[in-house]
Amino acid sequence: MTTRVMRSDEWANPPSPVRREVLDAAPDGAEHGPPVLFVPGYGHGAWAFAQHWLEHTAARGFPGYAMSLRGHGGSGADPEARLRDYVHDVTQVAAGLPKQAVLVGHGAGALVVAMAMARYPVRAGVLVAPVFGGLGTAFGLLRRNPGGTLPGLFGGRVSLSASQLLSRAVQGTVAQGYARRLQRVPSGAQRELIRRHQPEAPVGDPPVLVVGSPDDKVVAGSALEWVARRYGGSPLLFPGMGHDLMLDARWQEPIDAILDWLEKAR
Template sequence: MTELRIMRGREWSRPVRPARREVLSAVPEVEEGRPPLLFVPGFGHGAWAFAEHWLGHAASRGFPAYALSLRGHGGSEPAPEATLRAYAHDVVQVAAGLPRQAVLVGHGAGALVVAHALARYPARGAVLVAPVFGGWGMLSTAVRRNPAGTLPAVFGGPLRLSRAQLFSRELPDEEARRYVARLGRAGRRAQWALLGEPEAEPAVGAPPVLVLGSPDDRVVPASTLTRIARRYGSAPLLFPGMGHDLMLDARWAEPIDAILDWLEKEPAAR
């Protein structure tokens, strides 16, 4: 039997700088041996976005749940020059420290980070929620729908997403304003990486991958959801009427319950 070794010279010649990372968690009252979930927020979001609803809900159904703030986000260490590679490193390091082989759940650009982390971490499974994999097609859509918030990011400024892009009209304005006020910004180098949609290496161990989102998402077109799902050999699971931030929108329980139902049939069963 031939042993296959993947040599990544850059990994040891130019290692990612360590950073202090914020990790929030919620665990079941009774341990059932289910795989832990590691939630990875998109650019500008922190672990708080999952702590609002999804962490506790996952724990109530028996899944240990953890949410990571990528460096420069939430309560993690500031990192204005962070790269996509550094974000993927954060995910791998936190996942490796969990008690069991984890399921990685990435939202928005965090889904792209998860795709890159899967090449370095043998995940039990992965879920890509409203995945932002970048590319010029998605950029043109963002510029058309939110020019004032998108164009500055092209030149190294902050990416500002609007209430209309993130949430449905069902979410009360007071809640929407509170969430938008908490948004930060990603490193400019990581933002630029989205323009080229850097291709992720194949996932270690070919874990099952679920792609889900909303056909009414004003950030990720439905065609993009279909394209990314096909990449992983499936069709997207859709939630009409919801905005980009499914974990914070008015009907937040529907997608997380669908994720947990899938986990009980796929990764958890394995």
């Protein structure tokens, strides 16, 4: 992986400014860890981390932040948003934090984080159930959920069901409530995931952890292994959990493992 310093297209056509929603949770006692910025995937907002992981991170002594990408949650709308706009949002929020941050991205948000790490010198990076795109991902979703996936191939909305996102351990009404909160993703950003992305190398060679589940119905095990190998490791797996690890019934297990890893990586 190589890092490209000059990006002339972004100088000529910079991302449009938008309002950015950022939720935060401060430790009750003394801080003993770097700030952790959570970045949700497509369709999700900061709420997905505020449900469990944000406060739990603060309780462990790490200042926690969760943002919504443009067009998601309480952030400003941008119907023409593309991946580069999301990367811009993440790097701007991270650069505004009081200390060098840890970036934690979920789903397509993990791809955004991987791309942001080539611009912002993170303390560490965590890629949770990463969606780096590719035809394998598209065809896998099409096979499991043809009605919800097919419109996305023609510029429409990709709809993921509660059963694709969460394990059966989550109560049905709760799971359906989470699924109903998912928002429409701009067609341009959605189409960009048809091809597999290979982000540039992170600035400064920070430690990177890949986390997922072998029972994820969105990200195949082979995709998890591929992403982990790119960063010189193996994925940390949580069997029996769904794609949205931060909302699943056993949500505490992966976030505690992530924070344990951060404590050792310092």
